[in-house]
Amino acid sequence: MNFIILIVRMKKELKLYYSKLSNWDQLPDNDQLLVKKAIEIMHNAYAPYSKFNVGSALLLSNGVIVEGSNQENIAYPSGLCAERVALFYAGANYPKEKIKTLCIVAKGNLLPISKVLSPCGACRQVMVETERRQNEPYRVILVSQNNVTIIFDSASDLLPLAFG
Ligand code: THU
Numbered sequence: 001m002n003f004i005i006l007i008v009r010m011k012k013e014l015k016l017y018y019s020k021l022s023n024w025d026q027l028p029d030n031d032q033l034l035v036k037k038a039i040e041i042m043h044n045a046y047a048p049y050s051k052f053n054v055g056s057a058l059l060l061s062n063g064v065i066v067e068g069s070n071q072e073n074i075a076y077p078s079g080l081c082a083e084r085v086a087l088f089y090a091g092a093n094y095p096k097e098k099i100k101t102l103c104i105v106a107k108g109n110l111l112p113i114s115k116v117l118s119p120c121g122a123c124r125q126v127m128v129e130t131e132r133r134q135n136e137p138y139r140v141i142l143v144s145q146n147n148v149t150i151i152f153d154s155a156s157d158l159l160p161l162a163f164g
Contacts (some may be wrong), residue, residue, distance in 0.1 A: 008063040014160050021149040034059055035143055041067035042105055048072065052108030053081035054117060060091060060097040066090045083123045087130055098134045103141040116142035116150050131155040146157035
């Protein structure tokens, strides 16, 4: 007797929501300040190996702005991305404060000027867990070198199906 085994695979769809502006000068003032701070701190990147500078600034619920830039090391995996520098500094120094908005900017040959930095997977995982810990979504603003701006209303939007 022959059996036909039919495996039905249901295709599922994931949607990604974000907004786009042609210039960050269309953002509200407090967001613009974050972008300026991220651009400023980007110049403190220590990136002699990749020559790719990343800056990040985040706003906390107490109004404090925490900044970070990528910090590399000759033993490559020992370095850290800009957004994780900022997120971990915030976690270490302001554990009770919620993150309201996180901004990331980048500059270097790895990125065409019209493209926003697409945060690495490890940073997305940290962003998602930070959001889950505080039980409240925070916005993520990504700005390209020619000012194109992408806004996510929740860090989790950047990593559907995150671990955990
Ligand atoms: N980098 C970040 O700072 N954030 C990211 O999301 C991606 C990559 C840094 C790490 C390294 O110093 C350089 O960019 C090149 O990968």
